[in-house]
Amino acid sequence: MKSGSVSLLGRPNVGKSTLFNDLVGAKLASVSPKPQTTRNRITGIVTRPQGQIVFWDLPGIHKSFGVMNKRMVSIALSGLDSVDLGLWVIDAARDSQVDQFMLGHIKSRKPSLILVINKIDLIRHDDLFPMVDLYQKAYDFKEIVPVSALKKKNVEELEQSIFKHLPDGEPLFPEDSLTDVPERALVEEMIREKLFLYMKQEIPYSTAVHVDFWEEKKNLISIQAEIWVEKDSQKGIVIGKGGEMIKKIGSQARLDIEKLLGCKIFLELSVKVKEGWREKPALLDELGIRP
Template identity: 40%
Template sequence: MIPLAPPDFKSGFVAIVGRPNVGKSTLLNQLVGQKIAITSPVAQTTRHRLQGILTTDEAQIIFIDTPGIHKPHHELGKILVNNAKKAMQLVDLILLVVDSSVPAGKGDRYVVELLADNSTPVILGLNKSDLQSNPELDESYLEIAREREWETIKFSALNQLGIDKLQSILIDKLEPGPYYYPPELVTDMPERMIMAELIREQILHLTRQEIPHSVAIVIEKIETTPKITRVFAAINVERKSQKGIIIGKEGSMLKAIGTAAREQIAKLIEGEVYLKLFVKVEPMWRQSQLHLGEFGYKLDK
């Protein structure tokens, strides 16, 4: 049930944007208080435009976690960047997240340029403040903010430092509005999609650098009984050599991926899980509009 909001209740949509690997997904998980977005040290981890929902006594914020904005090198990259740009046009507020442990670089300035013609209010979030070796690192970002009259806030998504203050600032910026979702909901992502992402997360953690960007997960079937949920998933890669890496010697890598992913899926559904993984080779799927559509990657209109 979606309740009727009191007169002073606030709500709205906030896009979390930035270049790859600045901690956007970690931040989203902290803000909603639950893991809904996968994280890893590998750049461009997020592929889907995720919605996380934070509901408090005074507000409901729908966060849009966007793929890292970068200059794309294939059709998949074009879709991801397009969808991130689209998200920035459809929200009430933009939270631009940067890695404040390093000076502002070309990637950050590229995102700033994309926001130049956008009339949506922007807050500049300086993440990873706990890793700063020199306070002067802030200056390159503060200069950007001053030029555009953006409010800034420092925090550490990983250590939860400053997250409560960030939440308060976001609520202050929103207008009065209704509940868009039931208060107990933390995401509107289909469970099947979250399962696929949890499997991909383990591949990001456990395999070599050449593998992560070439992997797409498809949940082919889910069978549910009162005692156990059976999940059958295909791991799609682009080359036979990648298939060998995913499987590993005598199936050791595939087993490790499956064990870790099964634990995460069990937490998601709060029940017993049987997970069966298959590995398929789909040459150059990231360049194929057909395969991109089949694997769930489509341009947002």
């Protein structure tokens, strides 16, 4: 049997979390059109007759300023040496210079990588070949696999390529496991995703979500979560006129959470000002954003 861990690596916004959810077959990671959506490591476990893969969705690697972003990048970089295989994900429709530059930097660590060219739905077929050629020269990839995570194109083929390059071994988790991330953290992610989807400009970046109450009764789970903002002026924006925005965030998040946990959810959201939380190590620890 094959068994191993596989990280999703690359710049922000290339589609790592979308691909991760496809590979795992469940929505565990938050996805949004804004860069730096993912802040923490999320694991997803896939068990097949051939073996088991433990996927790590990670934040994007970027030039980081500030305490939180520095932590995000060191979490992202942990996916270079602490795994059996990395998927280096690129956006086929975006300029490749930054990716080439980043690859140049990590080369010396000699990670075992598959190059995943994502978003091929956005390019012409003919543009793929020169790209493959360029990357083949840039690094000794185990394989190069073009996919469209959004259209779920070629994802099964990618899984087969991954199995080919995994070591032999026994599964680490029982075969019906989906993740080892606590449910609370997944719920926080589902709520945070809605903030990234619906809030504009710097607001989503100034928010965090913290579940502070959880009670299970028969077929209903009651959850209370705080949405942290950095400044008092942001509180009203998250709540919205007549509470409309926070209601929308809550009802959309509830749908995802009910699907994830498979039962009815009562979700109550509140907004709390935690001044400059992004720069405070103790608050980042509380959110689980730890390098």
